Amino acid sequence: MRFDVVTIFPEFFSGPLSCGLLKRAMAAGVASVFIHNLRDYAEGAHLQVDDTPYGGGPGMVMKPEPIWRAIESLSAVGEEKPLVILLSPQGSRLDQATAFRYATARRLLLISGRYEGVDHRVAEHMVDEELSIGDYVLAGGEIAALVVIEAVTRLIPGAVGNPDSVKAESFVEGILDYPQYTRPPEFRRWGVPEELLSGNHARVDRWRHEQAEKRTRINRPDLFHHVHG
Ligand code: SAM
Numbered sequence: 616m617r618f619d620v621v622t623i624f625p626e627f628f629s630g631p632l633s634c635g636l637l638k639r640a641m642a643a644g645v646a647s648v649f650i651h652n653l654r655d656y657a658e659g660a661h662l663q664v665d666d667t668p669y670g671g672g673p674g675m676v677m678k679p680e681p682i683w684r685a686i687e688s689l690s691a692v693g694e695e696k697p698l699v700i701l702l703s704p705q706g707s708r709l710d711q712a713t714a715f716r717y718a719t720a721r722r723l724l725l726i727s728g729r730y731e732g733v734d735h736r737v738a739e740h741m742v743d744e745e746l747s748i749g750d751y752v753l754a755g756g757e758i759a760a761l762v763v764i765e766a767v768t769r770l771i772p773g774a775v776g777n778p779d780s781v782k783a784e785s786f787v788e789g790i791l792d793y794p795q796y797t798r799p800p801e802f803r804r805w806g807v808p809e810e811l812l813s814g815n816h817a818r819v820d821r822w823r824h825e826q827a828e829k830r831t832r833i834n835r836p837d838l839f840h841h842v843h844g
Contacts, residue, residue, distance in 0.1 A: 616718070616771050617693060618648045620760045621685045622727040623664060625650045627757040637765060640774040648764060653677075656684040665730050674731035682726060682737050689724055697724035699742040700763070701733065702756030706745030709763065711786035713746075717763065718770040725763060727756030789842040790831040793823035 620628065628650050631637060640646040654662045658680070665675035690696055698720045707713075717723060726733070726742065738745050748759045768774050775781055785792040796807040810822035831839045 616646045616720075616768065617695070617697075617722040618646065618764050618767075619651060619689050619697060619722070619724045620648070620727060620757075620764075621651050621653050621656075621682065621689070621725070622755075622757055622760070623653050623729055624727075624755065624757055625652045628761065631761050631765075636769055636774065640768045640771070643773060645771050645773045646764075646768045651685060651689065653681050653685060656681040656688065668731060672731070676731050677728055677733040677737075679734040679736045679741070682733065683741055686724065686726070686741055693722065695721040697722040698744070699724045699726070701726045701728070701738055701742040701745045702748070702759040702763075703728060703732065703738065703745045704747050704750075704752050705738075706747040708750070709746055709748050709766070711766075714763075714766040715770055717767045723763070723767070725756070725760040727760050729755040786838075788827075790827050790838055791835060793827040794830070 622628075628648070632641065632648055637646070637648070641648060653664050657664050663678065664681050665677050668674070668676045686699055690699070698717070700723060702725060726737070746759075746763070748762045753759060770781055772778065781787070783792070796811055800807045800812060808822065810818050813819065828839070831842075
């Protein structure tokens with residue numbers, strides 16, 4: 616799986632890509648991530664990537680031409696044409712089903728905005744999808760791009776040590792995961808539920824299922840009603 620990211624802050628990515636799952640997946644050749652500086656696709660003496668908004672208002676808007684040139688140029692490299700995604704709070708919201716769908720693509724090209732956002736012609740004419748990572752506004756699309764890269768990479772076969780761990784977690788069955796505990800069995804008088812210490816697999820499974828449902832009903836009634844009607 617290949618990810619390309621277009622950003623005005625390439626340096627943003629060095630920390631997150633150099634540890635944990637993403638580092639391992641890249642070292643194993645399961646994922647490759649290429650970070651591109653949008654200014655490399657800008658023209659003029661000042662390599663300008665933003666300008667004032669038509670109609671007035673605060674801040675700056677990212678210009679369409681450098682983004683167009685970046686998409687054209689990056690789509691032409693490599694064997695696969697990328698699915699081109701604009702990170703935007705106005706996009707459809709990322710969920711685990713979307714992450715699974717992206718994990719079947721061979722290549723994603725992620726466009727990070729900054730400032731007041733991106734000239735709307737990018738969303739209208741240049742990208743395949745507009746994607747939001749949630750109902751809040753970040754200062755830029757870099758963290759959103761990293762969220763996509765991590766959520767998708769861990770679903771690619773070979774990226775996670777034990778493939779069972781991504782099959783039985785939150786959202787996969789439409790509900791949240793069950794609570795997990797580890798040693799010690801008691802800490803400051805807070806015990807581990809006795810079902811988990813029972814050694815009885817059927818009892819453990821029943822308890823986990825009940826807890827997953829209960830937590831979903833309390834914390835995410837929207838998910839619970841979606842599954843249970
Ligand atoms: N004025 C825009 C609005 O209200 O919709 C917000 C622009 S935001 C400050 C700048 C950039 O951050 C966006 O172009 C986008 O790339 C990124 N961004 C902010 N929030 C995001 C979110 N929830 N999901 C994905 N990208 C986001």
